Amino acid sequence: MRPGLVVSSGAATHAGLRRPLNEDAYLATSPVFVVADGMGGHEAGERASAAVIAEFAFSIGRMALELDDVRRALATARERVEELSTSGNGRAGTTLSGVVIADVDGMGYWLAVNIGDSRTYRFADRELEQISVDHSVVQELIEAGELTPQDALTDRRRNIITRAIGASSTGDADYWMFPAELGDRMLVCSDGLTSEVSDERIRHILGTTPDPQRAADALIEAAVAAGGRDNITVIVADAVSVASRPGTLLATDDDIDMNTRPREAAAGGGR
Numbered sequence: 001m002r003p004g005l006v007v008s009s010g011a012a013t014h015a016g017l018r019r020p021l022n023e024d025a026y027l028a029t030s031p032v033f034v035v036a037d038g039m040g041g042h043e044a045g046e047r048a049s050a051a052v053i054a055e056f057a058f059s060i061g062r063m064a065l066e067l068d069d070v071r072r073a074l075a076t077a078r079e080r081v082e083e084l085s086t087s088g089n090g091r092a093g094t095t096l097s098g099v100v101i102a103d104v105d106g107m108g109y110w111l112a113v114n115i116g117d118s119r120t121y122r123f124a125d126r127e128l129e130q131i132s133v134d135h136s137v138v139q140e141l142i143e144a145g146e147l148t149p150q151d152a153l154t155d156r157r158r159n160i161i162t163r164a165i166g167a168s169s170t171g172d173a174d175y176w177m178f179p180a181e182l183g184d185r186m187l188v189c190s191d192g193l194t195s196e197v198s199d200e201r202i203r204h205i206l207g208t209t210p211d212p213q214r215a216a217d218a219l220i221e222a223a224v225a226a227g228g229r230d231n232i233t234v235i236v237a238d239a240v241s242v243a244s245r246p247g248t249l250l251a252t253d254d255d256i257d258m259n260t261r262p263r264e265a266a267a268g269g270g271r
Contacts, residue, residue, distance in 0.1 A: 005108025010213025034098030081166030093167025
């Protein structure tokens with residue numbers, strides 16, 4: 001059976017210049033391209049992010065996943081992280097963002113998932129579009145018209161997230177599904193990139209660095225050069241082969257929508 005979507009990817013991670021540990025973890029092997037940014041201190045964040053990535057690693061080698069596959073992995077990951085929090089490793093928690101390859105009637109689709117403030121972007125036709133919506137206090141303030149996106153970059157509350165896996169959060173992930181197009185470039189990253197590098201700089205690097213591994217390395221270098229105040233992780237995934245049938249409609253799930261649910265109370269402090 002021919003896969004509906006074939007991806008070429010590159011990935012890189014860096015502890016940054018101020019953190020003793022790298023609490024980020026990632027998986028960039030088809031059909032899963034996800035980043036987890038751990039939190040909790042005393043190695044709790046490092047273990048939490050690794051536990052989540054380990055659950056998704058069971059899917060390596062499959063051509064495509066379904067929404068239920070992602071939900072099951074998340075549910076099991078949440079149990080693993082909660083076990084960490086109750087075994088003396090601190091208040092463990094982690095974000096998760098990224099895309100998995102999905103298939104609908106032989107067509108290649110991106111299934112994006114997000115919980116927390118790591119991010120997933122789509123770069124296509126030289127335009128950078130943020131797919132995920134941050135689960136954070138400053139994002140809520142932006143949506144309420146009480147804070148501008150520019151002011152949010154320096155707001156003291158910018159590291160307070162409102163949903164997570166673990167960290168006493170019960171908030172659900174958000175999902176989006178959309179058809180893949182030849183030439184799509186997906187960027188998945190922890191906030192160590194976006195807190196240091198502007199969208200314009202990210203757009204320039206993605207648009208001028210064709211090789212996905214070199215693009216990932218260049219984004220890491222840009223974040224470190226800008227200060228590297230946090231752990232930084234980047235995945236760049238390119239659609240190099242896409243099967244499609246024009247005119248076929250996608251049957252959507254109620255949980256796959258561009259509208260996010262109301263935010264819950266803050267799940268964690270600064271990371």
